[in-house]
Amino acid sequence: MPLTLTLREPPAVPLETEGLAPDRLASLRRSEIEALTVWHGNERAQLADFFAVSGDGDEELLVEGDVRRVKFLGAGMTTGRLTVARDAGMHTGADMRGGELVVEGDVGDFAGTGMRGGRLVVHGSAGHQLGGAHPGERAGMRGGEILVHGDVGDQVGAGLRRGLIAVAGRAGDGAGLRMLAGTIVALGRFGAAAGADMRRGTIVAMSDVTLLPTFTYACSYRPPFLSLYLRHLRALGLPLTDEQIEGRYARWAGDGLELRRGEILIYEGNE
Amino acid sequence: MAERAATCAGCGCGCDDIDVAVAAGALERASGTCVLGDAWLAERTGDAPPVARVDGREVDFADAVEASAAILGDARLPLVCGLGQTDCESQRAAVALAEAVGGVIDPTGPEVDGAAGAASQAIGVSTASFGELRDRAELVVTWLADPVTSNPRLLPRLRLDRAGRAAERTLVVIDARRTATADEADEFIELPPQLELQALWAMRALVRDVPLDRDLAARLPLDALERLAGRLRTCNYAALIYDAGLTTAYVNALGLLALVRDLARVAHVVALPLRHEGNARGAEDVLAWQTGYPAAVSFARGHPRARPGEFTAAELLARGETDAALIVGFDALRLLPPRAADHLRRIPTIVIDPRDTETGAGARVAFATAAAGVHRDGTAHRMDGVPVALRAPLPSDRVGDGDVLAAIEARVTRGEEP
Numbered sequence: 215m216p217l218t219l220t221l222r223e224p225p226a227v228p229l230e231t232e233g234l235a236p237d238r239l240a241s242l243r244r245s246e247i248e249a250l251t252v253w254h255g256n257e258r259a260q261l262a263d264f265f266a267v268s269g270d271g272d273e274e275l276l277v278e279g280d281v282r283r284v285k286f287l288g289a290g291m292t293t294g295r296l297t298v299a300r301d302a303g304m305h306t307g308a309d310m311r312g313g314e315l316v317v318e319g320d321v322g323d324f325a326g327t328g329m330r331g332g333r334l335v336v337h338g339s340a341g342h343q344l345g346g347a348h349p350g351e352r353a354g355m356r357g358g359e360i361l362v363h364g365d366v367g368d369q370v371g372a373g374l375r376r377g378l379i380a381v382a383g384r385a386g387d388g389a390g391l392r393m394l395a396g397t398i399v400a401l402g403r404f405g406a407a408a409g410a411d412m413r414r415g416t417i418v419a420m421s422d423v424t425l426l427p428t429f430t431y432a433c434s435y436r437p438p439f440l441s442l443y444l445r446h447l448r449a450l451g452l453p454l455t456d457e458q459i460e461g462r463y464a465r466w467a468g469d470g471l472e473l474r475r476g477e478i479l480i481y482e483g484n485e
Numbered sequence: 486m487a488e489r490a491a492t493c494a495g496c497g498c499g500c501d502d503i504d505v506a507v508a509a510g511a512l513e514r515a516s517g518t519c520v521l522g523d524a525w526l527a528e529r530t531g532d533a534p535p536v537a538r539v540d541g542r543e544v545d546f547a548d549a550v551e552a553s554a555a556i557l558g559d560a561r562l563p564l565v566c567g568l569g570q571t572d573c574e575s576q577r578a579a580v581a582l583a584e585a586v587g588g589v590i591d592p593t594g595p596e597v598d599g600a601a602g603a604a605s606q607a608i609g610v611s612t613a614s615f616g617e618l619r620d621r622a623e624l625v626v627t628w629l630a631d632p633v634t635s636n637p638r639l640l641p642r643l644r645l646d647r648a649g650r651a652a653e654r655t656l657v658v659i660d661a662r663r664t665a666t667a668d669e670a671d672e673f674i675e676l677p678p679q680l681e682l683q684a685l686w687a688m689r690a691l692v693r694d695v696p697l698d699r700d701l702a703a704r705l706p707l708d709a710l711e712r713l714a715g716r717l718r719t720c721n722y723a724a725l726i727y728d729a730g731l732t733t734a735y736v737n738a739l740g741l742l743a744l745v746r747d748l749a750r751v752a753h754v755v756a757l758p759l760r761h762e763g764n765a766r767g768a769e770d771v772l773a774w775q776t777g778y779p780a781a782v783s784f785a786r787g788h789p790r791a792r793p794g795e796f797t798a799a800e801l802l803a804r805g806e807t808d809a810a811l812i813v814g815f816d817a818l819r820l821l822p823p824r825a826a827d828h829l830r831r832i833p834t835i836v837i838d839p840r841d842t843e844t845g846a847g848a849r850v851a852f853a854t855a856a857a858g859v860h861r862d863g864t865a866h867r868m869d870g871v872p873v874a875l876r877a878p879l880p881s882d883r884v885g886d887g888d889v890l891a892a893i894e895a896r897v898t899r900g901e902e903p
Contacts, residue, residue, distance in 0.1 A: 227562035228806050230786075255561030255808070256587025256785040256899075283806065304795060323794055342794060349791060350606070369735070388736040407682045407736050411743070426686045427702035428695060470695040471686070471747070 221279030236294030339364030429468035494763025495525030497868030554896035560809035563588035567815030569762030572863025575887035592768035604738035685740035729758035767866035
C-alpha cells in the first residue's frame, strides 16, 4: 500500500501544504511526516493535526479525503507519483519539476503555475490560470505536460514558455494570453481572445474559435509535427480520432501586435 | 449660519470647492455639489445608529472593541474589506490591523475587483492629473464609460462639457448605447460590449499600422475606429477615460492599457480610470505603499502575498474560505454577489461605517463612526491619484474609522505569532 495521507475532515479555512510531494516524503520516517508544518490559515500546524498517515512506499503518495481546500499539493515535486483521489485545491502541482501528479477529480485555480517538468493529469476539470505565471513574472509554465479530461477556466497557459497543455473539453477566455512558446490543444471550444498577444507557440483548436482581427490566414496544411503530438496525446488517453490526427488544419499566424511567430491551427476535416 | 468649506467624496472626483451652510451644528444646505454629492452628504448627516452594537444591542464602545478583538483573534483567516469610502489614515490603520491578525485585506467596492490594478502592474500606465487633462488634452476618448452619470462634475472640471469646451478640443464617446456623456460629445461610436476585445485589438493594430484581417473585424465599426486611430496618432496630447469599475475582465484591462502603451510610440496619450467610490484610488495606493500590492493581499503567513482571484474578497467569500470579516464603509450584503453575501451571513462580522446599513444591522459587532469628510479631517486620493484634504464642516463627538481600527488592533491577541 502506498504512503497514504487521509484528510480527516475539511478544514474551516484553506490549508497550505507546500512540499507534500512523494520525493520529499520518501526519505522521512512516519514521525517526521506527521510533524511536517502545514498552515491552517494564519496558524502553523502539524500535518498529523489534519491528516492520518498510513502505508509506506517510496516515491508513491496517495492523498484521500475532501482536499478541495488544501493548497499546494505536490508543489515543487521532482520525481515519483502523487495521486489525489478526489478534487484538489488551488496551486496543485505549482512549480513541479518532474514525476507524475494525477488528480481523479477537479482541480482549483492556478494548478501547474510555473511548472518546469513532469506530468499533471486531471480527470475532472481545472480552474483558471492553469499552467500560468506567478504574479509579477513574465513567463508561466516552462516545461512538462498537463492533460485535462474535462474543461479548463480562463487564461489557460498564460505566459506559457515551453511545454504542452491538452484539454479534452472547453477552454475559457484568454487561452494562451501573452504566451511566449509551447503548445495548447483543446478539443472543445475556446472562449474569447485566444492567443491574445502571443509571440510564438501553437494553439490547436479542434472546433471553432473566434479569432482576434490581428491574426492573419497563412495556409491550410497537414502539419507533420502535429500528428506526432496528437498520437502521443491519444496514447495518454485523450479521445482523438484518426481524422484529427491525419487531418488538415488552417494556420492563422499571430498575434500581429507581437512577433506574429505564433499560430492557431484550426481543424478543417480530412478530405 | 456659517459657511464652511468642504470636500466631497461622493465619487472619485474629490471636488474640494464645496461650501456648506451650518446652523446649530447641523447641515443647512450645500452648494457646488452634484446629485451624487448631495446623496453622499445626506447619508452621513441623517440619523446615525448607536455608537457601538453587539448582536444588535447597544453596548459600551470598549466592550464592542473587546468583542471585535476576540472575533479577529480567534479567526484563522479573517478578511478586511470595503475601504473605498474612508480616509487614507483609516486605510493605513486597516492594513496594520490585517497584518496584526494575519488576515486578508482587499479593497472592495460596488464594482471594483482589482482587474485594472493587476493589469496596470503587468503593462504599466501612463496617466495624468485633472489639471493636465484640462489644460493639455486636445482629444479625449471615453471608452465604455459614462462620466456624466458616474462622476457628474468630471467633464465640467476638465472643461470637456459642451458648454465649456474650446472649439479645438474634441470629445469622442465609444459605448454600447447613447449615454448622457454621448450627448456632450462631438462623435459617438456605437460598440456592443461583447466586441470590446476585438475593438481594442483592432485599435492597437490600426495605431501601429499592423495588418488587420478585415473579415475577422467585419462586425466592428471599422471606419469610425480607423478615423479615431488616425486622430490619436496625429494629436499632440490625448486621453483615454475608462471605467475601472466596469472593466472587470483582466484581458480587457490589459488590452486597454496596451493600447495606451502602443500609442506612446507615436503620440502623448494618457489613461484615466474612473472611480465610483470617493477614496477607492486611495485604498489601492495605501495598500501598494504599505504592502507592495494594490489589492488582494494576504498576511496569513506573516508577510504580504498577493493573488487576485485567490485573495479577492468577493471570490474568497463565495468559496467560503474565510471565518470572520471586518468591513469598513461598505454595504457588503447589498452589493456583493449573492453567494459571497450568503457566506457573510454565516460568519461573524464586524462593521465600521458612519451610515446605517443592512450589513451593519446584521453584523455581530457594528460601530457607527464619524464620517471622514463630514465630521472628521483626513486625506483622500482623487481618481487621478492627487491627494485632497477632507475637511470636517460638522462637529461630532464620535471617533473616526481609523480610531476604531487602532483600538481593535491594540486589544488583539493571537495564540501564535508566525
